[in-house]
């Protein structure tokens with residue numbers, strides 16, 4: 001059971017400021033500094049975190065990964081998942097209330113507060129992915145004393161060449177409707193502050209990916225670098 005308590009999901013103030021574009025070490029404006037505690041209070045009051053996962057075999061996952069046949073050629077996950085020691089389908093949501101609150105604030109009520117709450121909620125959803133990764137890593141010990149600890153990473157449809165239409169098969173296999181998630185015709189999830197994908201655990205080396213794919217030029221969040229898993233030579 002993964003502990004998705006709000007205390008573990010809530011992002012640090014520095015992470016929120018960084019997400020809002022404040023450079024490391026810079027002082028936030030008085031307005032931002034006053035709004036952040038209000039956004040944090042709203043996060044705590046309106047979040048209803050729920051997550052689920054289930055193991056999946058490499059054979060079953062191959063069909064989910066293939067989806068509608070729209071993946072980019074040589075999408076990195078195609079090489080990673082067959083080498084994983086375990087795969088887990090995963091989904092998480094912060095629930096409908098916080099998304100509705102963000103929408104309400106954006107609709108002319110208080111755009112600045114909505115902007116900060118939106119950043120807090122996105123970071124909290126990212127934190128849920130990290131908690132799931134840590135949980136899966138904790139299930140594994142080193143096989144040999146010389147082995148490095150296994151690392152788990154979450155890979156999601158819509159990123160790194162894995163086409164978003166694979167959400168359809170992912171949903172059919174995991175059934176995250178049980179935690180309140182649904183998919184629209186463009187394969188986007190509702191509520192908005194939700195994440196899904198596959199957790200893959202194995203030696204760090206299996207997660208190394210070669211940079212420079214055509215789809216990398218459109219990448220807004222180079223998680224392969226943030227994750228410090230290095231680029232394959």
Ligand code: SF4
Pocket residue numbers: 076159160161209210211212213215216219220221222223224225
């Ligand atoms: S740069 Fe972005 S799209 Fe390319 S491999 Fe890294 S995370 Fe994926």
